[in-house]
Amino acid sequence: MNPANYLLLSGVLFTIGTVGVLLRRNAIVVFMSVELMLNAVNLSLVTFSRLKGTLDGQVIAFFVMVVAAAEVVVGLAIIVTIFRTRRSASVDDANLLKY
Amino acid sequence: MTTVLAQGITHTTGWESAIFYVLGTIAVLAALGLVLARSAIHCALMLVVVQFCLAVFYFVQDAPFLGAVQIIVYAGAIMVLFLFVIMLIGIDSSDSLVEVLRGQRVAAVVLGFGFAGLIVFPTGSAIAGTTAVGLDSANGVGNVQGIARLLFTNYVFAFEIVSALLIIAAVGAMVLGHRERAPRPTQRELSEQRIAGEHPSAWTGPGVYADHDAVDSPALLPDGSPTRASLPENMSQDDIIDVIERVGIEK
Numbered sequence: 001m002n003p004a005n006y007l008l009l010s011g012v013l014f015t016i017g018t019v020g021v022l023l024r025r026n027a028i029v030v031f032m033s034v035e036l037m038l039n040a041v042n043l044s045l046v047t048f049s050r051l052k053g054t055l056d057g058q059v060i061a062f063f064v065m066v067v068a069a070a071e072v073v074v075g076l077a078i079i080v081t082i083f084r085t086r087r088s089a090s091v092d093d094a095n096l097l098k099y
Numbered sequence: 100m101t102t103v104l105a106q107g108i109t110h111t112t113g114w115e116s117a118i119f120y121v122l123g124t125i126a127v128l129a130a131l132g133l134v135l136a137r138s139a140i141h142c143a144l145m146l147v148v149v150q151f152c153l154a155v156f157y158f159v160q161d162a163p164f165l166g167a168v169q170i171i172v173y174a175g176a177i178m179v180l181f182l183f184v185i186m187l188i189g190i191d192s193s194d195s196l197v198e199v200l201r202g203q204r205v206a207a208v209v210l211g212f213g214f215a216g217l218i219v220f221p222t223g224s225a226i227a228g229t230t231a232v233g234l235d236s237a238n239g240v241g242n243v244q245g246i247a248r249l250l251f252t253n254y255v256f257a258f259e260i261v262s263a264l265l266i267i268a269a270v271g272a273m274v275l276g277h278r279e280r281a282p283r284p285t286q287r288e289l290s291e292q293r294i295a296g297e298h299p300s301a302w303t304g305p306g307v308y309a310d311h312d313a314v315d316s317p318a319l320l321p322d323g324s325p326t327r328a329s330l331p332e333n334m335s336q337d338d339i340i341d342v343i344e345r346v347g348i349e350k
Contacts, residue, residue, distance in 0.1 A: 002227075003110075008226075031181075
């Protein structure tokens with residue numbers, strides 16, 4: 001097996017995450033799909049690191065993990081705040097800015 | 100360069116291929132489960148499965164530090180945070196099946212297949228015959244030491260910015276999650292609220308001071324005027340209009 005095949009797996013996982021963001025209505029599940037996309041990109045970064053023989057890819061994957069952690073903390077706080085005021089976690093109900 | 104290429108890995112060892120195909124299949128199936136599962140809890144568990152598979156891939160690909168961080172931070176901390184929020188806002192908050200945009204699901208699936216084709220086929224043809232240099236020399240003094248050397252030399256500025264970002268995110272989450280409670284009224288304020296109003300005691304019942312004791316005849320206040328507040332709450336609007344015509348309620 002060619003070691004670059006991990007890139008194909010990463011692409012497939014990223015696509016599934018994209019479809020999840022488009023399909024799901026629950027804000028938390030949409031968020032998990034975004035996490036899946038970030039994880040897929042991390043896999044491709046680690047694979048690139050191995051293909052090129054330098055550790056820069058792993059360092060960038062590490063940064064992606066840190067930024068993802070910060071994003072999850074703030075995003076979940078926003079979801080909880082919206083749920084408190086509107087009693088719903090559906091992304092369709094948060095439409096105050098629409099009209 | 101040619102010597103490096105000559106040393107490069109064109110094929111992985113047998114056990115790595117086995118791990119790739121088995122865990123790759125599991126990861127793709129779990130990711131599909133994440134998209135398709137009804138309950139948010141099942142979605143979270145599927146995401147944990149994907150993350151464990153990816154952690155194994157990191158270990159296999161000479162990135163043991165990232166593999167450990169993946170398990171500790173992602174599968175541990177972040178997923179626990181997700182589960183906390185799911186429990187907080189209710190497990191039964193399942194997806195609504197109403198399509199707000201008509202045909203959106205079908206379009207999303209079709210576009211997903213198209214996107215997968217756009218990613219997988221060019222990548223597949225691009226990686227054909229590539230060789231991997233491998234991390235044996237880069238990991239010479241150890242993977243953690245190598246990453247630390249890069250973090251504190253080439254990437255030290257990004258590292259500091261990311262640390263500031265973490266603090267900002269933590270403070271932001273606390274600000275968003277904090278709820279200012281109105282101070283509870285004291286017993287004195289409550290009693291003053293009750294006594295100092297228009298009616299110093301309990302509401303008079305229907306019939307009090309009135310010349311009828313039927314339930315639809317309003318009570319008279321001490322000054323002799325009838326009060327609508329004494330009528331039953333579930334009287335129909337027509338009956339209330341009748342009563343008003345009969346006794347002429349002002350209030």
